[in-house]
Amino acid sequence: MDVQRVIEGVLAGRTRQISRAISAVEDGAPQAPELLKALFERSGGAHVVGITGAPGAGKSTLTDHLVLLLRGAGRRVGVLAVDPTSPFSGGAILGDRVRMDRHFTDPGVYIRSMATRGTLGGVSAGTYDAVTVLEAAGFDEVIIETVGVGQDEIDIVNTAHTSIVVLVPGMGDDVQAIKAGILEIGDLLVINKADRPQTARLETELAMMLDLAPSDGAWRPPVVKTVARDGEGIDDVLEAIAAHRQFLSSDERGYLKEVERCRHRIRELWKAAAMERLLPSLLSDEELESAAERMARRQAEPYSLIEKLSKRFNS
Amino acid sequence: MDVQRVIEGVLAGRTRQISRAISAVEDGAPQAPELLKALFERSGGAHVVGITGAPGAGKSTLTDHLVLLLRGAGRRVGVLAVDPTSPFSGGAILGDRVRMDRHFTDPGVYIRSMATRGTLGGVSAGTYDAVTVLEAAGFDEVIIETVGVGQDEIDIVNTAHTSIVVLVPGMGDDVQAIKAGILEIGDLLVINKADRPQTARLETELAMMLDLAPSDGAWRPPVVKTVARDGEGIDDVLEAIAAHRQFLSSDERGYLKEVERCRHRIRELWKAAAMERLLPSLLSDEELESAAERMARRQAEPYSLIEKLSKRFNS
Numbered sequence A, B: 001m002d003v004q005r006v007i008e009g010v011l012a013g014r015t016r017q018i019s020r021a022i023s024a025v026e027d028g029a030p031q032a033p034e035l036l037k038a039l040f041e042r043s044g045g046a047h048v049v050g051i052t053g054a055p056g057a058g059k060s061t062l063t064d065h066l067v068l069l070l071r072g073a074g075r076r077v078g079v080l081a082v083d084p085t086s087p088f089s090g091g092a093i094l095g096d097r098v099r100m101d102r103h104f105t106d107p108g109v110y111i112r113s114m115a116t117r118g119t120l121g122g123v124s125a126g127t128y129d130a131v132t133v134l135e136a137a138g139f140d141e142v143i144i145e146t147v148g149v150g151q152d153e154i155d156i157v158n159t160a161h162t163s164i165v166v167l168v169p170g171m172g173d174d175v176q177a178i179k180a181g182i183l184e185i186g187d188l189l190v191i192n193k194a195d196r197p198q199t200a201r202l203e204t205e206l207a208m209m210l211d212l213a214p215s216d217g218a219w220r221p222p223v224v225k226t227v228a229r230d231g232e233g234i235d236d237v238l239e240a241i242a243a244h245r246q247f248l249s250s251d252e253r254g255y256l257k258e259v260e261r262c263r264h265r266i267r268e269l270w271k272a273a274a275m276e277r278l279l280p281s282l283l284s285d286e287e288l289e290s291a292a293e294r295m296a297r298r299q300a301e302p303y304s305l306i307e308k309l310s311k312r313f314n315s
Helices: A003-011 A015-027 A032-040 A057-074 A092-100 A123-136 A149-156 A174-185 A199-214 A234-250 A253-281 A285-296 A302-314 B003-009 B015-027 B033-038 B061-072 B093-097 B121-136 B152-159 B176-184 B199-212 B235-249 B253-282 B287-298 B303-315
Strands: A047-052 A077-082 A110-116 A141-147 A162-167 A189-190 A223-225 B049-054 B077-082 B109-114 B143-148 B162-167 B188-191 B223-225
Touching: A003 A015, A003 A032, A015 A032, A015 A123, A015 B077, A032 A123, A032 B303, A047 A057, A047 B061, A057 A077, A057 A141, A057 A234, A057 B049, A077 A123, A110 B143, A123 A141, A123 A253, A149 A253, A149 B223, A162 A234, A174 B253, A189 A199, A199 A223, A223 A234, A234 A253, A253 A302, A253 B109, A253 B287, A253 B303, A285 A302, A285 B253, A302 B033, A302 B253, B003 B015, B003 B033, B003 B121, B015 B033, B015 B109, B015 B121, B033 B121, B049 B061, B049 B235, B061 B077, B061 B143, B061 B235, B077 B121, B093 B235, B109 B121, B121 B143, B152 B253, B162 B235, B188 B199, B188 B235, B199 B223, B223 B235, B253 B303, B287 B303
Parallel strands: A047 A141, A047 A162, A077 A110, A077 A141, A162 A189, A189 A223, B049 B143, B049 B162, B077 B109, B077 B143, B162 B188, B188 B223
Antiparallel strands: none
16 A cells, blocks of 8 residues: 555545545554554544434434435535444445435545444544544545444544434333433433324433433533434434534534543554554463363363562563 | 352352352452352353344343243253443443343243453353352353344354354345354354244345355254243254254364364453553553543554554564
C-alpha cells in the first residue's frame, strides 16, 4: 500500500482510497498508525451519531432515511455499519453491502460494513479510527450503526457525539434488560414501528424510567416516534439530533465529551499495545499450555497461578 | 465476610452462602481469590449449558422448561442469567429475579441474575467463577443464559460445554448477522416459536448454512424446533444436549474443550491482573488526562503517543 497516495486520496475525498484506508485500520495493517497520524489532524470536523438497538428494530431503515434527508440538506454523510458477530463469521452484514443501492452513485454518501476483527484495541477501536478517516475525508455527518446492547456495542456508541437507541413496541420481556441499560447510553430514544398497538405502553414506560433516572437537569433524552419503513418521524429525529448537538456546543460539555472520547481511545490503544508487546514476553505459550492442562485436570487452580505470575510485573 | 463459613456453606449446598459467594466473585471482592482457590478443587462436576439468542427469542421460557424437566429427572440445576447491559444499569434483568417463582422453594434449583460488573477479566469472568461456585455446591447441571451475540456473550457461551443458539422465524434482516455467527458458537440450534409460518424457511436456511460450513465430520449441530411457551420440543432439546455431552466424552474432545476453557480463563485473569497492577504504574492518571486534552484540541495524535509509551515496556 502506498500510504502517501492513500492519504492524499482520503483528503481529496476519493471513495476508493477511503475504502483502502478503512480496510487498513480495520485489519490492523502495519501502515495503519502512519496513516492515522497523518489523517488525525484533519479529523474532528463531523458530528458523529451512533445508532443501536436489537436485531430487527429497524436501524438500517432509519439510517437509510436519515441519509436521504441529510443529503437533501446538502450534507455529506458517511455510514459505518458495525457487525459485532463478525470476529466469528469473518464477514460483515450482508444486507448492508447491498441495501443502499440508491446512494451508490452519490459521492456525497459513503457506506461501509465493518468487521472490526483484529484491530488494535478491540471491536470499537476500528470504528473510532474509521471515523477519523471519514472526518479527514470531509464528511459532515458520520452515522455508526450497530446491533445489540453488549459492552462492545456500548463502546462503539460511546465513540459517537449523539447516541440513539432504537426500541420497538412489544418485543418481549428481555427488552426490559435493554431498557435498563439504554438510559445510560441514549441521548435520544426512538420508538420505531410506532404504528404498533403497544406503542403507548412503551412510551409510558420510558417516560417513567426517565423520570426516575438520576439527572443533573441538563439533558433529558427526548423520545421520538417513527415508522422508518414509511419515512415517518425521521425529520423529528434529525431535529432532536440537532438539539443535542446544540446542547453539547452550548457550554463546556462538548469539549469534555471530546476529552472523554480521547481518553477512552488512548486507554484502548495503550491496553492493546501492552497485550501485544508486553504480556507475551511475561508468559510464554508453553507456560500457558502447561498451566491450562494442569488446571483442566484440577491439579492446579488459576488464582494462585496468577498471583505468582503477577510478581513478574515488579521485576 | 467470613470466608471459611461461606466455603463450608457452599460445599454443603446452602443457598444463602452460595449467593454470598457469587456476589463476592461478581463484585470482584478482595476475598474472591481465597474463596475460589478453596472451591476450585471441588468444581468441574457439572455439565454447563450456554443459551444465547436475540432479545425476545424466548430463552427464559426455554430455560424454565428445561429446569422443570431436569428436576423431574432428579437433577440439581443452577441457572445464571447474565445481563450484558448491567455494567451500565448497575442492576440485572428484573424479570429473572421473579420469573421462576415456582422453583423458589425447591433447594434443587438455584437461579441467579448476574451483573458481572467490576469483575477481574471482564463480563465473562464472573460467569466462569460463578459456575465454579455452583459446581462446588454440587449442582449437576448449570445453565448460563445471556442476551445477544456480541463478543461478551460469545465469551460467556464459550465457558459452557454445550452452547445453544435460540432463533425465531421471521425476525427481520439483521438476523442474517446473527445467523452468520451462530455456526461458530452453536453446538445446538433451537428454532423457538416454531408454530410461526416462516419456520420452514428458517429451517431450510439453517440446513444450507450447515451444509456449507467447514466441518471435520465430527459434530453437526442439530436443529431442534420448540414452542417453549407450550413446553413443546423441550425433551428434544434435552436429548440433543445429552447427545452432545456423550459426543464430548466419547473421545479426547471433552478434555481438549476443558483445556481450552482453562486456557481462556488463565489468559483472562492474566490480562486483568496486568491491567490492574502493571499498566497504571506505566501511565499515570495525570499523563493520561493531559494526553487526552491535547488530543481533544488536535494538538497531539494518539498513535505517536502510544509508540513512545510502549518503549517503557522494554525498560
